Amino acid sequence: FLASHFTIQAQDPLPSWNDGPAKQAIVEFVQKTTTEGSPQFVPLTDRIATFDQDGTLWVEHPMYSQVMYCLEQVPAVVKAKPELKNVEPFKMVLTGDFAVIAKLPKKELIKILEATLTGMSVEQFQADVKKWLATAKHHRWQRPYNDLTYLPMQEVLEYLRANGYKTYIVTGGGQDFVRVYAKQTYGIPTEQVVGTAGGTKYGYEKDGKPFLTKEPRLLLNDDKAGKPEGIHLMIGRRPHAAFGNSDGDRQMLEYTKAGDGARLCMLVFHDDADREYAYGPAQGLPATKVGAFTQALYDEAQKDGWTVISMKNDWKRIFSFDE
Amino acid sequence: FLASHFTIQAQDPLPSWNDGPAKQAIVEFVQKTTTEGSPQFVPLTDRIATFDQDGTLWVEHPMYSQVMYCLEQVPAVVKAKPELKNVEPFKMVLTGDFAVIAKLPKKELIKILEATLTGMSVEQFQADVKKWLATAKHHRWQRPYNDLTYLPMQEVLEYLRANGYKTYIVTGGGQDFVRVYAKQTYGIPTEQVVGTAGGTKYGYEKDGKPFLTKEPRLLLNDDKAGKPEGIHLMIGRRPHAAFGNSDGDRQMLEYTKAGDGARLCMLVFHDDADREYAYGPAQGLPATKVGAFTQALYDEAQKDGWTVISMKNDWKRIFSFDE
Ligand SMILES: [Ca+2]
Numbered sequence: 001f002l003a004s005h006f007t008i009q010a011q012d013p014l015p016s017w018n019d020g021p022a023k024q025a026i027v028e029f030v031q032k033t034t035t036e037g038s039p040q041f042v043p044l045t046d047r048i049a050t051f052d053q054d055g056t057l058w059v060e061h062p063m064y065s066q067v068m069y070c071l072e073q074v075p076a077v078v079k080a081k082p083e084l085k086n087v088e089p090f091k092m093v094l095t096g097d098f099a100v101i102a103k104l105p106k107k108e109l110i111k112i113l114e115a116t117l118t119g120m121s122v123e124q125f126q127a128d129v130k131k132w133l134a135t136a137k138h139h140r141w142q143r144p145y146n147d148l149t150y151l152p153m154q155e156v157l158e159y160l161r162a163n164g165y166k167t168y169i170v171t172g173g174g175q176d177f178v179r180v181y182a183k184q185t186y187g188i189p190t191e192q193v194v195g196t197a198g199g200t201k202y203g204y205e206k207d208g209k210p211f212l213t214k215e216p217r218l219l220l221n222d223d224k225a226g227k228p229e230g231i232h233l234m235i236g237r238r239p240h241a242a243f244g245n246s247d248g249d250r251q252m253l254e255y256t257k258a259g260d261g262a263r264l265c266m267l268v269f270h271d272d273a274d275r276e277y278a279y280g281p282a283q284g285l286p287a288t289k290v291g292a293f294t295q296a297l298y299d300e301a302q303k304d305g306w307t308v309i310s311m312k313n314d315w316k317r318i319f320s321f322d323e
Numbered sequence: 324f325l326a327s328h329f330t331i332q333a334q335d336p337l338p339s340w341n342d343g344p345a346k347q348a349i350v351e352f353v354q355k356t357t358t359e360g361s362p363q364f365v366p367l368t369d370r371i372a373t374f375d376q377d378g379t380l381w382v383e384h385p386m387y388s389q390v391m392y393c394l395e396q397v398p399a400v401v402k403a404k405p406e407l408k409n410v411e412p413f414k415m416v417l418t419g420d421f422a423v424i425a426k427l428p429k430k431e432l433i434k435i436l437e438a439t440l441t442g443m444s445v446e447q448f449q450a451d452v453k454k455w456l457a458t459a460k461h462h463r464w465q466r467p468y469n470d471l472t473y474l475p476m477q478e479v480l481e482y483l484r485a486n487g488y489k490t491y492i493v494t495g496g497g498q499d500f501v502r503v504y505a506k507q508t509y510g511i512p513t514e515q516v517v518g519t520a521g522g523t524k525y526g527y528e529k530d531g532k533p534f535l536t537k538e539p540r541l542l543l544n545d546d547k548a549g550k551p552e553g554i555h556l557m558i559g560r561r562p563h564a565a566f567g568n569s570d571g572d573r574q575m576l577e578y579t580k581a582g583d584g585a586r587l588c589m590l591v592f593h594d595d596a597d598r599e600y601a602y603g604p605a606q607g608l609p610a611t612k613v614g615a616f617t618q619a620l621y622d623e624a625q626k627d628g629w630t631v632i633s634m635k636n637d638w639k640r641i642f643s644f645d646e
């Protein structure tokens with residue numbers, strides 16, 4: 001009684017959330033895992049929470065931000081290597097016609113990703129991403145991408161950290177890409193970003209200074225089964241809470257839920273075409289290639305006791321710039 | 324003046340160190356990087372220190388502890404697969420004749436490593452290592468391996484952490500192996516152990532519970548150039564301090580030293596046959612296959628301003644059980 005009374009009295013840690021089962025699930029999880037003497041108490045060192053990024057922490061439609069980065073880097077790539085000007089898919093991307101570019105076959109897209117994500121030094125890549133982020137804008141909102149993080153999820157990150165949880169990003173996106181802005185955008189340091197990762201190669205500049213070059217060699221495809229594998233590789237312990245939004249997060253949530261004691265598994269469901277986007281194909285929403293949430297995932301959530309967050313019903317505000 | 328005066332007054336953070344250039348280098352580094360207003364002040368979030376394990380934090384002679392683990396697991400492996408009883412190298416290892424076993428060619432040793440480090444679930448492996456650690460003893464001291472950590476280095480770990488440094492192990496040893504005992508032995512959580520790492524494979528038990536199986540697929544050989552590569556992969560930032568003891572640490576120290584501002588690079592030199600071991604081949608000490616410290620490394624240390632720690636001269640006590 002005292003514990004819950006205290007919570008009612010205390011300032012609401014999740015002011016952008018409507019009262020409902022999703023908000024309640026988060027608050028109850030934090031209370032029972034952090035209250036000394038609670039049968040489901042989790043020691044400080046075991047408080048690990050993992051968050052998918054695209055579609056869970058920020059907007060992923062109509063296209064992942066990292067893909068936008070790669071496409072928008074193409075002019076610079078062609079400037080450095082003019083021989084690519086008339087070579088596909090570079091030629092087509094240079095037209096800037098996004099309706100056409102959106103239909104690039106995966107094989108062609110990979111050529112763009114390789115040309116813009118590998119071959120340069122780690123420092124050069126970081127500088128390029130930083131520069132892009134400072135000027136690039138999402139086409140719909142005409143705002144920088146890191147304005148487009150979900151305020152309710154930022155509150156969850158803060159709330160968990162205030163209660164001793166170490167918050168990780170576990171993303172299918174590029175680890176090096178997300179690390180550039182994770183601290184500034186989410187308060188998450190580089191070592192707590194697990195993502196799709198390629199190898200690097202150690203070498204020396206002419207003056208003897210060592211540096212690392214980004215290689216196309218894939219070490220970790222941090223999607224689907226790659227998420228628990230990445231969590232094991234980079235964290236080494238099972239999370240107590242995991243947040244995702246698509247079929248790519250299924251295994252991460254299963255792995256989290258299979259641990260002993262209290263576990264919190266949540267999926268953001270994009271059912272709000274007015275304020276953001278609506279896509280499934282779960283529950284009859286339009287299908288998508290970017291962040292699909294299938295009916296099978298929806299059914300598994302019901303069956304396994306994961307909570308589906310309805311963007312439309314559970315979130316009072318979506319962005320910090322919303323009225 | 325005030326800062327150094329305060330330090331003289333305060334309790335000595337490194338009581339097992341003799342006064343000398345090594346101890347002085349550590350104390351000065353901590354002071355100048357953590358004193359507000361110091362021109363070499365390092366913000367809290369950038370305070371990263373990396374430590375090699377074998378030969379830097381604990382004894383590595385006559386053989387790496389993990390290799391001892393693998394060899395001592397062979398009877399259990401053969402019990403589970405009796406057909407291996409008469410197959411080399413298992414047959415030879417079963418004799419328990421360590422003089423012979425020590426001469427196993429690398430190709431044969433790898434068969435032992437694969438059989439004892441891969442193929443099982445992550446949980447099973449952790450349980451096996453835990454069980455081994457509780458009973459295994461180092462032949463010379465007849466003590467558990469985690470008694471054989473160097474007290475002066477434990478003091479450095481504590482001292483750095485007390486000053487806001489995040490301490491990492493960056494080891495050529497198996498990441499999963501070291502993680503089992505790193506918290507208990509060094510106060511270092513699993514996510515701060517970077518080591519040689521293999522892939523895992525996600526699957527389901529009969530009851531649907533997901534688990535990860537350790538695979539022989541190598542992701543990271545965390546030795547030599549693999550150390551900075553592993554640091555980039557797992558930490559994502561350049562350390563401000565790095566500690567090693569052999570040629571396998573050269574690139575980690577170069578990479579650390581090449582950063583801006585104050586950097587501390589140190590190498591433990593095993594020149595104390597009485598209290599521990601003496602091996603080089605640097606400075607005319609006997610050559611070894613286990614943790615070689617070459618003259619070239621010694622020379623690079625002098626040239627680049629790294630500090631060589633003389634176990635004999637710099638360490639008052641080596642183990643916590645020393646008088
Ligand atoms: Ca996602």
Ligand SMILES: [Ca+2]
Nearest residue numbers: 375377378568
């Ligand atoms: Ca070593």
